Amino acid sequence: MIPRQATSTLQRLAKGFPIVALTGPRQSGKTTLAKHVFAQKAYVSLENPDELEFAHSDPRRFLARFDQGAILDEVQRCPALLSWLQTLVDERGVMGDFVLTGSAQFELIASITQSLAGRVGRVELLPLTAQELRTADKLPSDLNTMLLQGGYPSLYNRDVSPQDWFSNYIATYIERDVRQLIAVRDLSQFQRFVKMCAARSGQLLNLTSLGADCGLSANTAREWLSVLEASYLVTRLQPHHQNFGKRLVKSPKLYFLDVGLMAWLLGIRDADTLDTHAARGALFETFVVSELIKQRFNQGQASDLHFWRDSAGHEVDVLLDTPAGLQAIEIKSGSTFASDWIKGLKKWRSIAGSNALPPKVIFGGTGMYEREDCKVKGWQNI
Structure with a gap:
């Protein structure tokens, strides 16, 4: 198993909450991590039809088997179980008693909010970070x-090509998750919608335009996009809310949460194609943004990432609120630093004033250095 940065967060939360919830996309390593951190606990998957039927028909007796707690995998398949779990953990008063995992966040989080408020510490586990891969060599x-590969663990612990793995991943995802979450009559149309979203990763989101390109209404596009978010395939970055004296763009930006999946959906299968592909910059930006989100999630924090763009076209790719001030990050796929990369950073800093920290540039090259009061980092040092 590749060591995960979320391990210490899970251990910390298990000391202060009777239930720990581990959510994330399918195949991100949730079950492997839960079994590793809580090796002494029994493991039950509600994907197992017998266990699922038992949980539905007799939840009290189902839970009574676990006097030392348990890992309940894919628990969103039996939401009613959570009400019984509430009573049980309140009676026991044991921290870290049960561990819940799930891959459909809207269903699971809605159930947790209703039944287990104040009793759950939550970690969202996305695919592997670059730092985790580097630590594991x-x-x-x-x-x-x-x-091209992205961060899904299976691509690093199995002898399988990204092309084979992603094609089966998407087929399985659409057959299982989409049918569970919404009634899609034409699955091929939904798959086309997913590919159109990949083509827009890193861009401002226009639901009307996205829907029109797929032959859908804006409302259907909004519904389908929420399914991709619920499955942890995409996220929306909101514009920063602080008014710096300029008219700001109000639309969010769309990002995939795994760059390898995005590349596969765009039809990119080899490095030669990637070198000259028009979406290379968007792929690199998606990679960096997803890495920043993973780092926040692994610490048990909300992403809290924004971007900034004014009506004149000045833009900063990422803004992060920190206790010390606003951290601006510019993302460039080029391998050689260019002075015009920091034009938007300079404009933003002149407007933001004393609340701005020294900005950073993450680029497609190597090394770490400073240029014009900006910290410059290569992609391997993200």
Whole structure:
């Protein structure tokens, strides 16, 4: 198993909450991590039809088997179980008693909010970070390989190509999750919608335009996009809310949460194609943004990432609120630093004033240094 940065967060939360919830996309390593951190606990998957039927028909007796707690995998398949779990953990008063995992966040979080408020510590586990891969000595040596593979653990612990793995992942996802979450009559149309979303990763989101390109209404596009968010395939970055004296763009930006999946959906299968592809910049930006989100999630924090763009076209790719001030990050896929990269950063800093920290640039090259009061980092040092 590749060591996960979320391990210490899970251990910390298990000391202060009777229930720990571990959510994330399918195949991100949730079950492996839960079994590793809580090795002494019994494990039950509600994907097992017998266990699911038992949980539905007799939840009290189902839970009574676990006097030392348990890991309940894919628990969103039996939401009613959570009400019984509430009574049980309140009676026991044991911290870290049960561990819940799930891959459909809207269903699971809605159930947790209703039944287990104040009793659950939650961690969202996305695919592997570059730092986790580097610690395990599995980080690709070149950027193109990183962009093509992404971070799903199976691509680093199995002898399988990204092309084979992603094609089966998408087929399984659409057959299982989509049918469970919404009634889609034409699955091929939904798959086309997913590919159109991949083509817009890193761009401002226009639901009307997205729907029109797929032959859908804006409302249907909104519903389908919420399914992708619920399955942890995409996220929306909101514009920063602080008014810096300029008219600001109000639309969010769309990002995939795994760059390898995005590359596969765009039809990119090799490094030569990637080198000259029009979406290379968007792929690198998606990679960096997803890495920043993973780092926050692994610490048990909300992403709290924003972007900034004014009506004149000045833009900062990422803004992060920190106790010390606003951290601006510019993302560039080029391998050689260029002075015009920090034009938007300079404009933003002149407007933001004393609340602005020294900005950072993350680029597609190597090394770490400073240029014009900006910290510059290569992709391997993210």
